[in-house]
Amino acid sequence: MKALVLSGGKGTRLRPLTFTCAKQLIPVANKPILGYVLDQVASTTIKKVGIITAPETGQFVKDYVKDGSNWGLKAEYIPQEPLGLAHAVKTAKRFLGQDSFVMCLGDNVTGQGLNTFVKKFKNEKLDALIILKEVENPSSFGIAQLDEKGNITKLVEKPKTPMGNLAIIGTYLFTNKVHQAIERIKPSGRGELEITDAIQEMMNMGFKVKAEILNSWWLDTGKKDDILSANAKILDSYIEFDVKGEVINSTLDGRVKVEPGAKIVNSTIRGPCALGKGVVIENSFIGPYTSVGNCSSIINSNVEYCVIQENVTVKDVERLEDSLIGKNAKVSRNQRNRTIKLHIGDFSEVEV
Numbered sequence: 001m002k003a004l005v006l007s008g009g010k011g012t013r014l015r016p017l018t019f020t021c022a023k024q025l026i027p028v029a030n031k032p033i034l035g036y037v038l039d040q041v042a043s044t045t046i047k048k049v050g051i052i053t054a055p056e057t058g059q060f061v062k063d064y065v066k067d068g069s070n071w072g073l074k075a076e077y078i079p080q081e082p083l084g085l086a087h088a089v090k091t092a093k094r095f096l097g098q099d100s101f102v103m104c105l106g107d108n109v110t111g112q113g114l115n116t117f118v119k120k121f122k123n124e125k126l127d128a129l130i131i132l133k134e135v136e137n138p139s140s141f142g143i144a145q146l147d148e149k150g151n152i153t154k155l156v157e158k159p160k161t162p163m164g165n166l167a168i169i170g171t172y173l174f175t176n177k178v179h180q181a182i183e184r185i186k187p188s189g190r191g192e193l194e195i196t197d198a199i200q201e202m203m204n205m206g207f208k209v210k211a212e213i214l215n216s217w218w219l220d221t222g223k224k225d226d227i228l229s230a231n232a233k234i235l236d237s238y239i240e241f242d243v244k245g246e247v248i249n250s251t252l253d254g255r256v257k258v259e260p261g262a263k264i265v266n267s268t269i270r271g272p273c274a275l276g277k278g279v280v281i282e283n284s285f286i287g288p289y290t291s292v293g294n295c296s297s298i299i300n301s302n303v304e305y306c307v308i309q310e311n312v313t314v315k316d317v318e319r320l321e322d323s324l325i326g327k328n329a330k331v332s333r334n335q336r337n338r339t340i341k342l343h344i345g346d347f348s349e350v351e352v
Contacts, residue, residue: 266282
C-alpha cells in the first residue's frame, strides 16, 4: 500500500499568507499541518508517499519534506494543476501503479491515526473506504448517506438541500479499481473531476465501497479561524510541561512548552502554549492556546489564542487575540488602549 498526500491548491481563503507559503505548511503548535499528516502516514506500514504539489508552492513543500526520510518515508513529488481530487489521483497514476493507497488532504488534521482504517480496508477486502464525520454545516462538504450496514447509498457534493450531516473529511482508501471509475466520469459544473463522482461510479460498477465514521476530532484548516482552532486542539491534545529555555522572574502556569534558546523575562505564560527556539518574551502575558514560532519577540504585550509564526515582532500591543501572524511580520502600537484582531501575511508591518 502507498500513500497519496494532496498538498496542492491555491489556498485562496488564507491569502495573503498563501502568496508566499503553501497552506499545508502553516504551523499549528509550531509544526506545519502537513507534518502531522505525514506523522499519521508514517505510523502505518506504508513506506512510499506521493505528494501532489501546486506550481506556485511546490518548492516550499519540497523544502520541508525533502526525501521524506525524517518520517521514515520515501517521498515522490507529483505536480498538478488544481482540477479536482479525482484529477489528482489520475495525475498520480504512474506513481500509484497497481497498488492500493490511502489518500489524505495535506491541510486536514484528525485526532485519530490511519491504522484502524487500513486494517478495516484490508480485512474486509474493500475497494474503497471513505472516512466521514458529523458536521453542523453539511452544505459546505461532500455528504454521504449510509445504510444500516455502513454501505454508502448516496453521495452529493455540497448539497443545497440537507440530506444528512455525514461529511467526507478528506481521508480515503482505494484499490486500483478507482482508476477505472475516474476514466468514466466527466468534469463537474465547476470544471473539476470530483472524487465524490468517482466513488459514486465505483458503486455503480458494483465495487465494494464502505464508510467509517471518525470517532475523534477533525479540523479542515482552510481559513484563519480553522487554523486557530487546530492550533488550540493540538496544543490541548499533545502539549506537556517542558521548559528548556531560560526563565527569569516569570510565572509559567499549566502545560507550557519552551524550546531551547528561548528567554522569558518578567512575564506570565499560561498554557497550553508552545514557544519556539530563540523566542524572547519580555514584560508580557502569553495566554492559553498560543503558539509562537522560532526567533520571534513579544515585548510589553498581551497575546492570547494566536498563531504567531517565525521571526515576528509584537511590541507594545495591549491585547492581541484571535490572530494569525505570518513570518517576519511586525506588529506594534504607540498607545496601549484597545484590542486588535489581525490576519496579516508574511513580511507585513502593521503599526496601530
